[in-house]
Amino acid sequence: MSNAFGERFRIVTFGESHGPAVGVVVDGCPAGVPFGPEDLDAALARDVPDRLVGTPRREPNRAEVLSGVFEGATLGTPVAIVVRNEDARSRDYEARREVPRPGHGDLTWRQRYGRADWRGGGRASGRECVARLAAGALAAKVLDAVGVHVAGRVTEMAGVRVRSAADYARAQARVLEVAREGDSTGGLVRVTADGLPAGLGDPVFDKLHAVLGHALLSIGGVKSFEVGLGRRHARRRGSESNDPYELDAEGEVRTRGNRCGGVQGGISNGMRLVVDVAVKPTPSIPRAQESVDLEAREPAEVAASGRFDLNFAPRVAVVAEAMTAVCLVDRLVCAGEVHPLRLDASPLLRRRAGVAPDGGEPVR
């Protein structure tokens, strides 16, 4: 279904950009996950992480948890979270409702459903990502409990490679420079996860990176997905592409290096998970673009009004982190590492806490 993601830890999102609210229902979250308003607030505060290059729309992102949480922790029942839309300005979009914006889904959405909410992109708006962030906030609490840490960051913006704060400042400057020319820029985002156990990812169709690819390619504006060396594998030799095995100091088997990005045969191997995505430039630009008036059936120009990001790679970094968290919790439940009903009965949590699941010594 279009608006749901996940097999066991399953999210369903809803909401149009200029409708009353956006939100999410998380079905399949185990009981006992500590979750409070502060967790949600912190997550939603990252919605526009870089105010310099991000949209001027100022949403307070006040979230309300309608169900599934009691006395500070989850119940095992669906967690419904609603975030009101409070700073929508629909009139910005009214004049051009018959002129599809290039690079947006305005036309295809209408072709699909026969009608659409034209206000601010409707459900196709980046606004829907707030629901992903809310789900990600809950997922991150599960991951915290079992010692997994996910992080998304911009690795390139407006053509500037970003490895340091100084790089990032240069990239911001470049974004603004192009914006002054009436145009926009894109970038690259990397998501990593540390602390994953080996064994995640279902062989054949639901390989770990295939499911992650699905999750991240579903974020608006993401145009590619790579795991480990990704596309660069194509030009390597086998001997430069494989990760040799070795024994570590404790006598455990591991790969030397991590060209595979933590996934072998579609299954996590216990190394850092590394995936990369490309973010296209913001399709809304002040410069006039050629389009067509669908009613008049004649050419028309469209220049962005409304409010939009100059570059949305920073926002994608945050959303990609959230989606990865959602995806990994789901995979942990599917693999039996997180208990489907009770967080405290999770084998991974017990191993991390040094409590053996089988009554013996801590598992090696």
Place this chain on the structure above:
Amino acid sequence: MSNAFGERFRIVTFGESHGPAVGVVVDGCPAGVPFGPEDLDAALARDVPDRLVGTPRREPNRAEVLSGVFEGATLGTPVAIVVRNEDARSRDYEARREVPRPGHGDLTWRQRYGRADWRGGGRASGRECVARLAAGALAAKVLDAVGVHVAGRVTEMAGVRVRSAADYARAQARVLEVAREGDSTGGLVRVTADGLPAGLGDPVFDKLHAVLGHALLSIGGVKSFEVGLGRRHARRRGSESNDPYELDAEGEVRTRGNRCGGVQGGISNGMRLVVDVAVKPTPSIPRAQESVDLEAREPAEVAASGRFDLNFAPRVAVVAEAMTAVCLVDRLVCAGEVHPLRLDASPLLRRRAGVAPDGGEPVR
């Protein structure tokens, strides 16, 4: 679930490389799709399309349809197809069953399930792709009927860009040259689809390219996925990334150019669908690689015995085409373009045949 793919036109595959058989059950294929042994034979004959760079394993790939087809056409019931494994040589793998091969899933598979069929990679073998080809053969018949054509081809092999037969011959020579050095090579594959209607792809999580990404990243050895300009979008400006709209000679709206690869806002726009994937070099190489003996807990070397491809990009091209076909039929059913029960009642088929679904003129 690990071994199933698709929502409405849903495939479940099974089989280990050296077990009795591999196969697929297709559930949700509409009735009335013409399907005969010759369709299957033709599809499975492409399993190793390039014998020069492909595996020397010689499988006759004799397929048997066990159900769902009657008097030359599908019944609407599950179509079960079985292909026997006839040329397995398990003893090639016996000596090294405790030494995981770098770049393979040998170790992670064991970590996941606690045990594995070590013979020829078991279910993690490329052999499982035969089941995908069988499903693709049926999907292709549905697509034929509604005027959609999918094609996969190698666009780069062993570092040689392939645009012509001469290019391909040069690429083959390069594969063999590297093989003589005891190493292997990778490549790039492109899949295109023509004749798709606009409106395919579910907004939000099941965007057309997200689902396709899932499908293609699930093929063994695929390490990246791109739609349209893909990763190159990251360095473009908005004005160079968007596809402007125009009116064609018949007064229909279309994009000028196809930077988006036929997908806007996650939904097909009626243009050619274009996606690219990177294929890693064959992990099995004659050259010795470092590994570990899991029983002895000591370093061990492994050099490929058994039979393997020198370069498997040509095989991925065929499998990626099959998976795209499966995926598109599923999306066509989900979008109501192919009727879920009876092929001849499909709106797309009727439109293509000039028969209006609503009693009036052929739909524009």
Place this chain on the structure above:
Amino acid sequence: MSNAFGERFRIVTFGESHGPAVGVVVDGCPAGVPFGPEDLDAALARDVPDRLVGTPRREPNRAEVLSGVFEGATLGTPVAIVVRNEDARSRDYEARREVPRPGHGDLTWRQRYGRADWRGGGRASGRECVARLAAGALAAKVLDAVGVHVAGRVTEMAGVRVRSAADYARAQARVLEVAREGDSTGGLVRVTADGLPAGLGDPVFDKLHAVLGHALLSIGGVKSFEVGLGRRHARRRGSESNDPYELDAEGEVRTRGNRCGGVQGGISNGMRLVVDVAVKPTPSIPRAQESVDLEAREPAEVAASGRFDLNFAPRVAVVAEAMTAVCLVDRLVCAGEVHPLRLDASPLLRRRAGVAPDGGEPVR
């Protein structure tokens, strides 16, 4: 998943009895279904249809549609509906939180999740049915459009068979009489659907009555499900159980009689759908019942405080009607009779409107 139902027209409900709200997200509703607040209000007003035998809890059931509806009709995006809990009295439940009420899920819920919201039954409360009613209100609008009519009614209450208003009054009197003795009563409910096309219901596992059985048995307090003659088939002979075929005045084939309740081989045959369920007596009764104090580990008595129905068969009749509507819309979409994306493109709607789907005469 526990909190979702349906394949294509899929509902996810959420909410605890004494939490902030209950609600539903309907994913997969086609665009163009007229839906307004008045539809919801009318549906939710039926929550406690018989105030004489129903709970004294007085919920205004004010519903808010948060998404998926624009300018009076659905968009094809998820329809999220929230109903606030406004008349909860949690303190009624506090004293006995360690003493599970016989006939309720208090204990099993705790056994499953390790914790539970003890206030008013939490998510196990009949209060969750409000979300089903909201979903049913939307489903009923789809059914209206295609000429299908569903109705649920009490056929027996407190042992009194109900065929007339006078019967019902007698049954109410009997309910009150037993209530005065500190006890409660149950009943039987029948749901019928008229106007269904032939061909609904997936053979083998998702036979029409199997899916309906799933839907209706999921309603709290429902203990049996029967289709057509149901259990009575067991004592009939084949010649008294089969429905012979005949030609009607228009030359159409139909069954004479309807012992099968409109379903043959798991598929609807175009006759009236008839299913029956049994509703148990309200488990909460004023009379003291034996239980155990889970903390003290000693016997304890429990007598119902809080507010409860004297007999909830009338409420089940309404909820069963709603669930049947949800289920039938889903089956209509699965069978291709209702278009998955656009209501106005639905073959069934076109046939009923006398517009042929294939450009010819109205379909016979």
Place this chain on the structure above:
Amino acid sequence: MSNAFGERFRIVTFGESHGPAVGVVVDGCPAGVPFGPEDLDAALARDVPDRLVGTPRREPNRAEVLSGVFEGATLGTPVAIVVRNEDARSRDYEARREVPRPGHGDLTWRQRYGRADWRGGGRASGRECVARLAAGALAAKVLDAVGVHVAGRVTEMAGVRVRSAADYARAQARVLEVAREGDSTGGLVRVTADGLPAGLGDPVFDKLHAVLGHALLSIGGVKSFEVGLGRRHARRRGSESNDPYELDAEGEVRTRGNRCGGVQGGISNGMRLVVDVAVKPTPSIPRAQESVDLEAREPAEVAASGRFDLNFAPRVAVVAEAMTAVCLVDRLVCAGEVHPLRLDASPLLRRRAGVAPDGGEPVR
């Protein structure tokens, strides 16, 4: 989907009655389940448990396991099982292919798909149950390992209540007597499960008895489903319907009595699971029945030729047992009691073996 059942332990069946084979793919079976040909043979030998009242069709039911089992135990990969049809006599059905048999799905199937395999009922034949038995054989092995025992038996046949072998003999005699009159009979079947842990069954839509109802109502000829007292609850008072709680000798809480059939609030409570279904009389009877010739559009008579059961309650008992086993394994995995990947890591198995899952004393 029509031909699949289960969420985590998921079966897909295929096959027409007179096609090459019937079979099943079980996806999601954990690794390490001992499974051999003898298990399958034993299960399939029960296909026609009572030769006196069962069909004279003599199928050797030779099954072949094509995948997923290696060295005597499951691998965690899909287990594909094929059973050839060897005793089909299609010509018996040829003459009346245009005359739908009353009580069968002949007509509705055609209405749904536009075409059908008319030979022996095609996929609508009871023959499809062999695939359920094969799946049940594997499920039973999982249940054995964790100490759960499922049993199905006939409790009434041809109107004769069956509590003893002598009763059963009387019932057989009655079946034959009615058969001599050219007619057929039905019966009642009960399935019980012992050893189930508390906590199975997802609240709200996937209550344990709702999912079981779905499973059992999907068996051909089953017309009702009841849990515990079932329909009789409708005429009881609350005090006669609830099960009071008490402490047992070990200080554990349990219900006194089992009116609920082991399910409270949709969740298992650790008591015996008890469900009942009604089986209709065999629709095929030697006596002439009224039907219609679909081609000639005129009345026609049909009398059963082909081979059929005189009473198929005994066969339903076996299939209902198999479906219950499949369903319970699925619920055990969903509840985290059976590990999704490795049987030996299952908490329930460890508890039953006296090994605590949490490093302490055996769990009370």
